[in-house]
Amino acid sequence: VDYRGYEVTVENFLRVLTGRHETAVPRSKRLLSDEGSHILLYMTGHGGDEFLKFQDSEELQSHDLADAVKQMKEKHRFKELLIMVDTCQAATLFNQLQSPGVLAIGSSMKGENSYSHHLDSDVGVSVVDRFTYYTLAFFERLNIYGNASLSSLFSSYNPSLLMSTAYYRKDLYKRRLEEVPVTNFFGSVMETIHTDAAYKALSRRNSGRFEDEMSLDQSVHHIEKRMLIKVNDGEEIHDSNPEGEEGACKCPWSTFRNKFQKAEN
Amino acid sequence: MELSFTQGRWNYESWGGFDPIPSSNAKPPGVELWAVFDAPQHLIDALWKNLTHTLSGLFCASINFLESSTAYSAPEWSFPPASGKLRYGTLPREAVCTENLTPWLKLLPCRDKAGISMLLDRPSIYRGFYHSQRLHLTSTGSGSEGMDPGIILEQTLTVVLQPDSQRASLAHASEKHIQPSWSLSSIFGKQISGRCVLAETSNVYFLLDRGLVAELEHIHKENEKSEENVLISEKFWNNPSFELSAKPDRIFIEESSLLSKNASVLYKFEIEKYGESEPFDLGLFWKTPVVWLCQQAPLHANRFLMGSGNERGAIAISLKSTQSSEGFMGSNSNDERCELRVDVFQVVPWYVKVYFHSLQVFVDQQPKAVSDIIEKIHVSPSKDKVSPGVMELVLTLPCSVSSAVLTIEFDKGFLHIDEYPPDANQGFDIPSAIVSFPDFHARMVFLENDSLNKSPEKSPVMSYTEVLLVPLTTPDFSMPYNVITITCTVFALYFGSLLNALRRRVAEEERFLKDK
Numbered sequence: 001v002d003y004r005g006y007e008v009t010v011e012n013f014l015r016v017l018t019g020r021h022e023t024a025v026p027r028s029k030r031l032l033s034d035e036g037s038h039i040l041l042y043m044t045g046h047g048g049d050e051f052l053k054f055q056d057s058e059e060l061q062s063h064d065l066a067d068a069v070k071q072m073k074e075k076h077r078f079k080e081l082l083i084m085v086d087t088c089q090a091a092t093l094f095n096q097l098q099s100p101g102v103l104a105i106g107s108s109m110k111g112e113n114s115y116s117h118h119l120d121s122d123v124g125v126s127v128v129d130r131f132t133y134y135t136l137a138f139f140e141r142l143n144i145y146g147n148a149s150l151s152s153l154f155s156s157y158n159p160s161l162l163m164s165t166a167y168y169r170k171d172l173y174k175r176r177l178e179e180v181p182v183t184n185f186f187g188s189v190m191e192t193i194h195t196d197a198a199y200k201a202l203s204r205r206n207s208g209r210f211e212d213e214m215s216l217d218q219s220v221h222h223i224e225k226r227m228l229i230k231v232n233d234g235e236e237i238h239d240s241n242p243e244g245e246e247g248a249c250k251c252p253w254s255t256f257r258n259k260f261q262k263a264e265n
Numbered sequence: 266m267e268l269s270f271t272q273g274r275w276n277y278e279s280w281g282g283f284d285p286i287p288s289s290n291a292k293p294p295g296v297e298l299w300a301v302f303d304a305p306q307h308l309i310d311a312l313w314k315n316l317t318h319t320l321s322g323l324f325c326a327s328i329n330f331l332e333s334s335t336a337y338s339a340p341e342w343s344f345p346p347a348s349g350k351l352r353y354g355t356l357p358r359e360a361v362c363t364e365n366l367t368p369w370l371k372l373l374p375c376r377d378k379a380g381i382s383m384l385l386d387r388p389s390i391y392r393g394f395y396h397s398q399r400l401h402l403t404s405t406g407s408g409s410e411g412m413d414p415g416i417i418l419e420q421t422l423t424v425v426l427q428p429d430s431q432r433a434s435l436a437h438a439s440e441k442h443i444q445p446s447w448s449l450s451s452i453f454g455k456q457i458s459g460r461c462v463l464a465e466t467s468n469v470y471f472l473l474d475r476g477l478v479a480e481l482e483h484i485h486k487e488n489e490k491s492e493e494n495v496l497i498s499e500k501f502w503n504n505p506s507f508e509l510s511a512k513p514d515r516i517f518i519e520e521s522s523l524l525s526k527n528a529s530v531l532y533k534f535e536i537e538k539y540g541e542s543e544p545f546d547l548g549l550f551w552k553t554p555v556v557w558l559c560q561q562a563p564l565h566a567n568r569f570l571m572g573s574g575n576e577r578g579a580i581a582i583s584l585k586s587t588q589s590s591e592g593f594m595g596s597n598s599n600d601e602r603c604e605l606r607v608d609v610f611q612v613v614p615w616y617v618k619v620y621f622h623s624l625q626v627f628v629d630q631q632p633k634a635v636s637d638i639i640e641k642i643h644v645s646p647s648k649d650k651v652s653p654g655v656m657e658l659v660l661t662l663p664c665s666v667s668s669a670v671l672t673i674e675f676d677k678g679f680l681h682i683d684e685y686p687p688d689a690n691q692g693f694d695i696p697s698a699i700v701s702f703p704d705f706h707a708r709m710v711f712l713e714n715d716s717l718n719k720s721p722e723k724s725p726v727m728s729y730t731e732v733l734l735v736p737l738t739t740p741d742f743s744m745p746y747n748v749i750t751i752t753c754t755v756f757a758l759y760f761g762s763l764l765n766a767l768r769r770r771v772a773e774e775e776r777f778l779k780d781k
Contacts, residue, residue: 006687
């Protein structure tokens with residue numbers, strides 16, 4: 001948990017998304033993503049037609065969210081983004097999105113309410129909403145070695161159980177949902193390549209040495225984050241990139257594989 | 266630097282206020298952070314800001330709220346360690362949960378996977394009356410006491426738990442009300458199975474404090490009529506009052522202090538001797554009902570609000586003498602000039618505008634002139650939206666005082682609408698005041714053959730008062746919406762009627778058709 005209590009404000013949320021923090025803000029409170037990251041944005045609470053409520057005193061509007069996502073795209077802060085919203089009239093929150101690479105699903109459509117699932121008699125309030133509950137139920141049924149796709153997740157929502165229609169928007173997302181595994185956003189599957197070479201620490205000036213580069217897929221929860229670790233050496237990428245089309249901003253995954261193949265050769 | 270996260274209030278009446286344990290571990294609720302910097306004065310505020318942000322990232326708490334100058338203060342001499350480069354801040358409303366405990370545990374070499382910290386079962390800790398996790402950092406400069414320059418990090422977790430009395434009463438007849446027996450496994454649900462391999466020493470100490478030792482000796486003398494002090498003899502762990510389930514490796518007796526003729530007894534259990542096959546589980550089994558008092562600070566400090574309404578009020582700090590103060594002053598109360606020195610340090614946020622000239626002192630319910638009682642005072646008045654009001658006082662009260670009250674009046678200020686927190690109608694907190702007694706040091710010294718010292722640092726006896734909740738006037742947050750709708754309605758009615766009156770012709774269409 002990086003932001004809690006009075007810190008959960010629309011301003012801080014937008015700062016986290018766009019990366020515009022004050023200099024003193026520590027790394028664990030920043031979204032350290034880059035152009036290869038896959039981000040999961042999950043929001044829940046009270047909401048309505050084109051807004052989401054924060055702390056009962058502020059609102060996040062759909063066009064603010066769309067603006068923030070547009071800024072993120074311009075700054076290459078994500079490659080793919082999944083937005084899940086669990087509020088009343090949730091699908092209206094992503095009406096204004098236009099950036100490519102974004103997939104969004106909401107728990108109810110305009111005019112519909114989303115309901116909670118059950119309440120806990122000790123605490124006295126509802127503990128989970130229906131959409132969230134059925135999402136978790138889907139994941140709990142999964143086999144760890146299985147390869148469930150996003151389309152199976154999206155089609156697992158039953159409108160009569162949810163008491164609302166879960167609506168998703170895939171016009172901005174280029175890949176077919178049947179081909180995208182759920183681990184693309186939920187959890188992280190990394191291709192690990194065993195190497196016998198010793199791991200050398202980052203050194204920026206050596207252009208002649210082969211250096212390892214790691215890039216992790218990153219999932220971002222509403223409040224929780226995992227750190228992105230990236231060891232980047234710009235010169236190596238330029239030298240070893242055989243295609244050399246885009247120069248600087250090539251996806252780090254393909255660059256790594258290229259370098260490794262070059263090393264193997 | 267010291268950072269503490271606390272939930273609950275330390276009950277000074279029941280749990281004591283004089284020993285090192287309450288004095289250093291009873292902390293104000295929420296987060297308290299103080300730091301002494303070794304840098305030029307003009308850089309300290311910037312360093313403090315960076316420190317608060319870094320700690321907030323490390324411990325997953327909103328410590329970064331202490332960065333603004335309205336949240337911290339710089340006490341000059343009333344808060345130990347007193348120096349010109351100290352910054353002190355506290356957040357009374359910060360909740361403490363397992364998300365804060367986890368990063369704290371990550372600083373330990375074995376976390377909570379091995380050693381004594383394996384006991385830290387979260388539900389047991391959070392079920393207690395009070396829990397507080399504290400980090401104390403000292404940097405040893407080069408050459409002090411022959412130690413290498415470095416940083417010493419001391420972490421303390423203080424938990425006050427109530428043993429489950431239902432389980433304990435099974436063994437005894439129900440007519441006697443015996444204090445509940447407990448064991449580590451009954452409180453935490455776990456046992457210690459070995460020490461952390463990275464730890465140089467791993468010990469469990471069991472302390473019987475002075476009041477208890479006195480009571481037990483008294484009972485023992487009455488029943489056994491034997492002169493031997495059972496608690497430290499060979500058969501101590503099976504004496505008529507209680508039974509311990511494990512045998513201690515060493516016993517220490519406190520070097521008797523001047524103030525009290527009783528001495529506490531400390532049992533030391535070395536965890537190295539225990540392992541997976543033979544886990545360590547300390548249990549205390551009571552045999553006779555014992556009632557004892559924990560040693561209190563000379564005066565018990567309380568704080569409360571006076572007045573009603575949303576315009577003004579008053580803060581009162583009351584100091585009441587406790588029973589053990591007779592024991593304190595016993596040695597020198599014969600001297601009429603005996604005086605008790607009390608330091609008070611209080612920070613009040615800027616929107617509670619305190620009038621320092623209205624400070625009044627009442628000793629034994631008689632008003633006294635301020636200059637008689639207050640020996641030294643340092644006041645830093647609040648500046649709106651810039652800095653809080655800081656008050657540091659030294660009071661000298663006669664040793665035979667039974668009660669003393671300080672009152673100070675304040676006006677309630679207004680905040681800008683954006684500055685109100687989302688739950689503005691709950692009220693705003695005034696952080697705890699710190700009342701300390703520099704004449705008395707909370708110290709326990711245990712000497713053995715090789716003169717092992719425990720808690721040798723000199724720290725004065727300190728106690729924290731309650732946090733006050735001040736309701737401020739809050740605006741009607743729906744007013745902007747109301748104003749806009751009313752104004753628009755008025756404009757619509759006005760312009761609508763105006764245009765109607767100017768341009769509307771009655772029955773114009775019929776006349777046009779008729780003309781045709």
